[in-house]
Amino acid sequence: MTTPSRANPDDISDFLERMNTRRTRYSRGYLKRDRLSFVGHPTAKCLRYKAPPGFGKSVQVAQCAQAALERNEDCIYLDFSSFRPKDLSEADLIANSIVAALSSEGFSETPTTSSVNILALRLLTDHERPVTICLDGVTDAATTQRFLRAIALETPETVRLALSEGLPDAMASLSALSDVVTIGPDDLGFTLDETGSVLSLDADQARRIFDLTGGWPLLCALAGKSNTPGVGIAHLPEVQAYFENDVLAQVPQPLRDCLMKASWLEEINEDVCNYVFKTDAAGLKRGSRATAGSTKQNPKRIV
Structure with missing residues (x-):
């Protein structure tokens, strides 16, 4: 399918505004875990969050974006699970969003796909302030990986990436680069202390939920909010619905x-x-x- 290389600027602007609202909502009220961010990995060019659904990947990507803004950096935050401008692929949307966020000048003529990508790379290279690109739910393995590898290999250290995968191993080739850090389920899972902090339970209850869930963040939350504490976690209707509707459906x-x-x-x-x-x-x-x-x-x- 042939897709336009650049969306209507109003469509991109509207999309980025919605992303700002989404980023704020994801960042608010969630546990801040510096060990999973650039604070814990200061020399990383890219943080790649790889885990099953329910491990808080979206929260971590949004928090990386929020932290970049708090450091007075420029930030492009995109969540591909949301509705996006019609007929734009992931790679096109990333390139167009970079241009929209960093460029003060428009094209004098209708650009080609390659010219938008090249312009985005040039803007990232020449930009004076640090830039953090945060992408949640990447699924387009072929075209998106090619563009993100170009960003990782061709831009200065002041440009960094934080991304989560919407499909398993969508960013597998990117992870082979030496300064890409993959953060998996063992890292994303709650520690016992984090479980107790998030659920505000006594030590014995927190230990029980932690042992039964292995620190799986969403399962911890569902179990901690259940009104039937005597029921096994696997039999909670919320947990069963989660596996049937969110996990097995994929x-x-x-x-x-x-x-x-x-x-x-x-x-x-x-x-x-x-x-x-x-x-x-x-x-x-x-x-x-x-x-x-x-x-x-x-x-x-x-x-």
């Missing part, structure tokens, strides 16, 4: 079928692996330390 159907079959298993051995993965050779896949048929393992449950 999983392709073949993998969803496999996960549902695997969830019925009490023990994992060669026979059940054959059943779930529709094979008759699970024993050949076993590790060198033990045979699948002689060693039974309890599956690690999320909740």
Whole structure:
């Protein structure tokens, strides 16, 4: 599909205004965790947040944007889950937003896609103030990665990126660069102290929720706000609805079928692996330390 290289300036301006409101809402009232930001990674060119839904990636990207503004930097913040100008790809929207935010002059003629990208790179390179580009929910792996790699490799250290992935490994090639820091679920998960701070519970309750959720931020919040504390976290209607409507809905159907079959298993051995993965050779896949048929393992449950 051919897309226009540059949206109507009014459309871009409206979109950026909505992004400002969204950034403020995401930043307000959430726990500030410097270890996950440029404060904790001062030499990073790019922070890449990679984790399943519910780990607070959107909050961290918005907080990076808010912190940049508080440092008196220029900032471009985009959340791709929102409604965006018609027919603009992610890469086009990023380039056009950079031009709209940093340029005081317009094009004298209708630009091509490449000329907008080149102008955006030039503006980033020549800009006197530091610039932080914060992108939430990146999904367009091909064109967006190419443009973001150009930003990472061709702009000065005063230009930094903070981004989260809307699809797994959408930014995989970007992570290979030496000054890109990937922040995964082990980092994004709450510590015990953070769990207690967020939920304002006594130490025993906070410990119980932390142990049952593994520090998964959204599950901690759902469990802490539940009016049925005696019910197991996995059986809370809010948690069940979250997995059905937010997590499973994003999983392709073949993998969803496999996960549902695997969830019925009490023990994992060669026979059940054959059943779930529709094979008759699970024993050949076993590790060198033990045979699948002689060693039974309890599956690690999320909740």
